[in-house]
Amino acid sequence: MASTLVFNVKREQPVLVAPAKPTPHELKPLSDIDDQEGLRFQIPTIHVYRNHSPIRGRDLTFLLREALAKALIFYYPFAGRLREWPGCKLAVECTGEGVLFIEAHADVSLEQLSDAIQLPFPCFDELIYDVLGSGGILDCPLMLIQVTHLTCGGFIVGLRFNHAICDYAGFLQLMRTIAQIALGAGAPSIPPVWERELLNARRPPRITCCHPEYEDTPQPARAAAPLPSQPLLHRSFFFTSGHIATLRLRLPPQLRRSTTTFELLTACLWCCNTLATLRPPDKDEAKIIFVVNSRTKYSPPLPDGYYGNVLAFPIVVSPAGDLCRNPIGYAVEQVKKAKAMVTQEYMQSTVDLMVIKGKPPLVRTWMVSDLTAVGGSKEVDFGWGKAVYSGPPQALIEENGVVLSFYIPFCNGKGEDGILVPVCMLAHEMERFSKEVESMINDKEGEEAVVG
Template identity: 45%
Template sequence: MLTPPVDMLKHAKERVYTPTLAYAVRRRDPELIRPAAHTPRETKRLSDIDNQEDLRTHVSLALFYRGAGGQNGVDPAGLIRRALGEALVPYYPLAGRLREVEGQKLVVDCNGEGVLFVEADGDVRLVELEAVGLRPPFPCWDQLLFDVEGSSGVIDCPLLHIQVTRLLCGSFVFALRFNHVICDGIGIAQFMNAIAELTRGLPSPTIAPVWSRELLNARDPPMPSFTHREFDLLLQQPPPAGDMVIRSFTFGASDLDAIKKSLPPLLRDTATTFEALATFLGRARAAALELPPGGNAPLMIIVNIRGVAGTNLPAVGYYGNACVPSTVLVDPAVLLGGSLGDAVALVRRAKATVTSEYARSIIDEMVLLGRRFLCPASMFVLSDARHLGFARVDFGWGEPVYAGPADTAFGVSSFITGKDRDGDGTVVVPVVLPWMAMDRFATEVERLLNPVKPQLF
């Protein structure tokens, strides 16, 4: 999960397609939750992947729970607060603070200062939120995850900020913001599931946390063995001018079928939903931004390397950043005028490129180049959040109605599991674009899907 620099995020939040729904949220004073038992006082070094400039930012997640059928008479905020302190014992680095050392690298001071926790009550019912669509941008999101003063920095700030908001109907919202330096989507989902297991009465989390950040350091000396052409784009193309807008597109089974039917027969039955939809959205975005022919419309695919042979990373347990990018460089003219199947084949090849040696090579390249951003304006970063573990986080009220990112930024989109009004599975994709480009993007999506149209929120 890569995120653009913070200065690119400022404009992306100025203007949003927020559904019409206003309500009040009453919050108690924020508190710091410390580990419930003694933890080691030490300094832990982060990996060279953790130390990317792209990750020095915060990511927000939203999980909505239906009150009916839960733990009758139990306050979710109090239950989660207690379990949070217990979970921080094995995950004690999350209760620490980041410090900067030589070479501007970050380390974790495991001082047990704690994570930020806010208890709140909202004057709204879940059915009202569902009526406007449970997908980004959420109405009054800044109230469901209030930005406590001094909490959103990188150095010497809480690494996690959690707010539990009870709703009028007995449902509740679990909102979390985490510093991307300390873990990726899989890592934070692992921690959230650890909290959830403790709220359900398990004596300890079923997955033991693994630190082992040294496994993802560059070689000494760094020796890139692949040509990472995406780094040639780093200093090109600033973000487009103008206000940004965030809008979620929902793709149902019929939409996905329509996309796959446009592929050649050999790919039609073998292309994954991610491969087909990523390529489809990349084409629509290139058209929306009116990218000139002869340039590049790169699609950056984020690939998890846990369990990949040769990395020595376990398939489960490691909660640091363990994803690397693989980029498809394609001329906008080819993407727009060529076969969608050819582009799908390129995305598939990019995924297959990620071996342990490729991962080592790109880590070496990152260290040689120094801390740089990987998000030129033409690049579209795509990650699949559907299988990270958010949808399994059960605090005792069942699985969440919605679980995934609460927002996104220009140039970055995630695929999120959703449900339509009939309860059937969908794929929700939040997109950020300049205002006028968003209108073109929506039109292009409709045109490419014709006659099937996605729901727009």
């Protein structure tokens, strides 16, 4: 189990890495999608690499720091700090101060980690050290990078980035630029594009679509949801292609070919979560929010290189009794309907809603985000091969009480490719949830999906 491995990390003093050349000192407003309340948090990610040796006579830390500094010439807003205007409007002051960089050494090898590269990732808070004063949203570094050397010569790159400035696709764009420069490129293959005004409200703004994913009224600024009195349990579930095929066989013939893996897996997890958490389910509504990367919805398309948030958060709502009594095909159809709602007009309506209703928070319910469809951070190669694991270290709990799980591309210890899903809930709910998942995806041999 990942949680049983403990290792010690010795860190050097954190430093700020600034752009390698002078960059403009200017104020760059975020879009009306970027600065919504639901994106004001930081996302941690872990990237594990095998043995490395010096490249072109330079060691790992020097190479990555140099590549980062050069990448920040093009992505110079990341070297600035977020400021807040009246009306809670966010803007980046491009100060050139830089991003936090930490070098560290851990007394563990990749071989010791190999069985633990599940989720929650062991000791991840040691691999992304929370430097005092760096964990906020305003007036803080927009990114923190920690490079941790392992005893075997492998290394772990831990990152934490401010979600308000970019989404995961935008973050990967920066990661690829750092990797390209580390391999000798003089500039990114796709130049970054700011142009946040493209996702601003119309004048006058008007809400043209239904948005049940947002609460009717905004909460007091940064109001944190009370934590449950009982401890929360983190666990992960691994779904192979065989598990997905088993789920697909549960669908009626007309849905089998038209249903994507994302729709099928989301429907499965929604059903299992409802059965695990709602007791009795008949008197409640079952809800799940999923994240949609909406870049493909725009015509004309957004510019290549745009790295701001282009996310929609459609919510699926059903009487819990209906969800529990019907076959999984019912849940799939509800997910499909919610997904189909996301159009260019839906996105513009969402942007306008932010302005009209004062950035209302998302409904507090379970949220899932598909990282298999954004190009794969495992493919990022700094010169020592692709990552063994790349993605968030566990499910995230946002300040407003929303629990965020991810669909992460993953290869297990048997060499099987599939999707890893970190989950967080109360211990007694997790036990029921695990049984529901196993019941849903097990074939006749009783193959298990729970891995962590």
